[in-house]
Amino acid sequence: MKLYSVYKDKISGLQDVADTVKTVEKVAASSVHLMRGQVAALNFHAQQIEQALRRLSALGIVIDHPMAKPLAAGKSLLLVLTGDKGLVGGLWHNLVNEYIVHAADYDGVIVVGAKGLSYLEEEGVKVDSSFTDLPEDWGSVASRIKQGIFSRFGRGDIRRIDILLPRFLSLGQQLPAILPFLPFSFVVSSDERVASGLPIYEPSAREAYSFLLEEYIGVYFYGLFLETRLSELSARTISMETAAAKTEELERRLELEYIKERNRSVTRKQLESFMVHKMV
Amino acid sequence: MKKSQGTIKAIRGGVAEIDFSFVMPPLHSLLRTAESNALFEAVERKDVRTIRAISLSPLEAVERGELVDLVADQISVELGPGVLGRMFDLFGKPIDGFAFEPKAKAPLFEPIDSRAISPTRTDGVLETGIKIIDLLAPFRLGDKIGMFGGAGVGKTVLITELMHNISLKHLGYSVFAGVGERIREGNDLYLTLHDLDVLKNTALYFGEMDKAPGVRARVGLAAVTAAEYLRDTADKDIFLFVDNIYRYAMAGMEVGATLGKVPSELGYQATLDYDLALFEERIRQGSRHSITSLQAVYVPADDLTDPAVVSIFSYLDTSLVLSRDIASKGIYPAVDVLRSSSLGLDVSVVGERHFGVASQVKAVFQKYEELSHIIAILGIDELSRTDRTTAKRAERLQRFLTQPLFVTAPFSDRPGAYVPLDKTIDGCERILKGDFDDAELESLYMIGSIDEVKLHA
The missing domain is CATH 2.40.10.170 (Thrombin, subunit H)
Incomplete structure (x- = not known):
């Protein structure tokens, strides 16, 4: 006879899993909320810079910033933005699949996040450099990577850098996408070139433009990091929500088995007692 | 007086x-x-x-x-060469409405001479044409084989299919013992065997569930006696099918209770092991031919630790465990690979290639079971590439090891398939190699050999 108490242990184990899953879901959901605020603030900052750049464009300044200048020689690299944490396997796998499709277009790959690194290595991809053990605030990492890339691009080692990231469409939908990054393209149409206010720039309009463009690229770059993080947290929220529902379903099934087994055991014991009593 | x-x-x-x-x-x-x-x-x-x-x-x-x-x-059973194609009761009296002329009488109880018991023949595997059995739980001539399962998981269907395939390949004669099952099932079996043209090679003995416990406790012995008679007179290997050996134990329990014996664990008779030995040890091999017995074992409440089930286990060379979980996914035969075993699955019996492929298939299923909780809760994407490949191949192997049966053809509208062992091994080998990693799961479901995949794709 099966010990029905075995089911109790199984149910208890499953309840622990359910609690963990729910906690992860709550943490992810609250972080999504926080992250959305950060993205909104960053977007506002980017709009302000963009507005200033448009005013400068109206003065007819020629864009010849080194980060915007196309290069003929150098490597073509792909920066893959992932994360360090799991429980969003589908999200990271989709990025890796996207990379595999476009792998031939690049001479090398740089990976951010331990998960992306391990998934790419599983597929036999040779990674040029990687950034793992990411802190909660990705700003410092983004800044470090940006400096490295800028300096290599400035030296002419790299002629092109694209970024592969999970684009955030909604809480339930994220899609892998490759965005061109360097040489940076900032195009202002002639209709948008409207000068307003007093055009006084210190030390000069050209230097101000150069500084703002660099700032804008940095903000854009950091924005992609935040979007990756937002996609990861959203995917984790949904994934954990599903996992919580599945765990509850498994728990319900086990509880039913437990009750059936317990009733069966009680009935058998009663029958045995009854038969022995009759014999005696 | x-x-x-x-x-x-x-x-x-x-x-x-x-x-x-x-x-x-x-x-x-x-x-x-x-x-x-x-x-x-x-x-x-x-x-x-x-x-x-x-x-x-x-x-x-x-x-x-x-x-x-x-x-x-x-107590004796009446016998004769005309038993094939006929249906009898415990005493060898026909119950199919036709005349029968007995030529001999043989006693149900015989003293067992242990010196006369020869070991199971180990000269190769008995091909059944059922992929999952031939690959993972192969039968040998003279083996005792048990098919364990709760109600409605396919024990009787599998037994009937085996009777069909054995007759199809002219491997020998079959003797069927219907112990304690429903009258309707006996009738269905008779008609099915007739329709499949297998009846002519089969003798059937019935003690259905409406009969006295004494009848149910003895009809199995009558069938064994008939099997011995055919083995020695027809010069053929005999396949003894018992549906259901658990009912034999139940009949013994009822007899014990009516005799007023103090019951043992869970109400079973204190002589449970003796009763089972009386039947199982009676199934012996002759000097030239063997009796291979295939016994359906009802598992009460799907509990494999039931004392009667455990006692039956100890007599078997091959145990096929049929699982309700697997059957509920539409996987037939619903054999639980990890809980089934066979002494025949040995490198000295099946050869290196068969043994190697079977071991790999079992390892893949084992790993898949370990991963099943992660897959159920978090989804397959949480697995590493290696584990995803393992899961993918396990799913494909599981589908490939399903099979359309001759017996179920009228209901499923799929013609039955007999798959030679080398085709089964070949198919599994190719799936393990990854040849079908990108194939649709459905294309491997309910097919015969792997060569049919293209037709379904």
Whole structure:
């Protein structure tokens, strides 16, 4: 006879899993909320810079910033933005699949996040450099990577850098996408070139433009990091929500088995007692 | 009153207490009431003058004080070359409405000479044409094979399919013992075997669930006796099918209860092991041919630790465990690979290639089961590439090891398939190599050999 108490242990184990899953879901959901605020603030900052750049464009300044200048020689690299944490396997796998499709277009790959690194290595991809053990605030990492890339691009080692990231469409939908990054393209149409206010720039309009463009690229770059993080947290929220529902379903099934087994055991014991009593 | 006659003193349930004042009949002798013609088997001496006998026929007409005659010192079954294609009761009397001319009589109980028991033949595998059995739980001639499963997981269907395939390949004759099952099932089986043109190679013995427990406890022995007779007279290997050996144990339990024996664990008779040994040890090989027995074992409440089930396990060379979880996914035959075993799956019996592929398939299923909780809760994307590949191949192997059966063709609208062992091994080998990693799961479902995949794709 099966010990029905075995089911109790199984149910208890499953309840622990359910609690963990729910906690992860709550943490992810609250972080999504926080992250959305950060993205909104960053977007506002980017709009302000963009507005200033448009005013400068109206003065007819020629864009010849080194980060915007196309290069003929150098490597073509792909920066893959992932994360360090799991429980969003589908999200990271989709990025890796996207990379595999476009792998031939690049001479090398740089990976951010331990998960992306391990998934790419599983597929036999040779990674040029990687950034793992990411802190909660990705700003410092983004800044470090940006400096490295800028300096290599400035030296002419790299002629092109694209970024592969999970684009955030909604809480339930994220899609892998490759965005061109360097040489940076900032195009202002002639209709948008409207000068307003007093055009006084210190030390000069050209230097101000150069500084703002660099700032804008940095903000854009950091924005992609935040979007990756937002996609990861959203995917984790949904994934954990599903996992919580599945765990509850498994728990319900086990509880039913437990009750059936317990009733069966009680009935058998009663029958045995009854038969022995009759014999005696 | 003759000196050999007795008198019925009492009847309780299916047990009669019969007083023999002059000559006591031997145990296991056959007794008959003089007027109502009810049959009994002497099973126990109560005291120097009284024996206790279990009924082997209905008792409605029996009266206290009725005289009882000793019919035979031993219960025997009537036999003859004409048993094939026919249906009989415990005594070898036909129950299909046709005449039968017996040529011999053989006793149900025989002393077992342990020196006469020869070991199972190990000269290769008995091909059944059922992929999952041939690959992972191969049968050998002379093996005792059990098919374990709760109600409705496919034991009877699998047994009927095996009877069909054995007849199809002219491997030998079949003897079927219907022990304690429904009358309808016996009727269905008879008609199915007739439709499949297998009946002519099969002899059927029935003691259905409406019969007295004494009948159900003895009809299996009648079938074994018939199998021995055919083995020795027809010069063929014999396949003895028993549906259901658990009902045999249940009948013993009922007999024990009506005899007033103190029950053992879960109400089973204290003589459970003895009763099973009486049947199982009777299935022996001859000097030239063997009896291979395939026994369906009902598992009460799907509990494989039930004492009767555990006792049956100990006699078997091959155990096929049929799982309700697997059946509920539409995977038939619903064999639980990880809980099934076979002594035949040995490198010295099946050869290196077969053994290697079977071991790999089992390893893949084992890993898949370990991963199943992660997949169920978090989804397959949480697995590493290696584990995802393992899961993918396990799913494909599981689908490939399903099979359309001849027996179910009228219901499933899929013609049955007999798959040679080398085709099964070849298919599994290719799936393990990854040849079908990108194939649709459905294309591997309910097919015969792997060559059919393109047709379904």
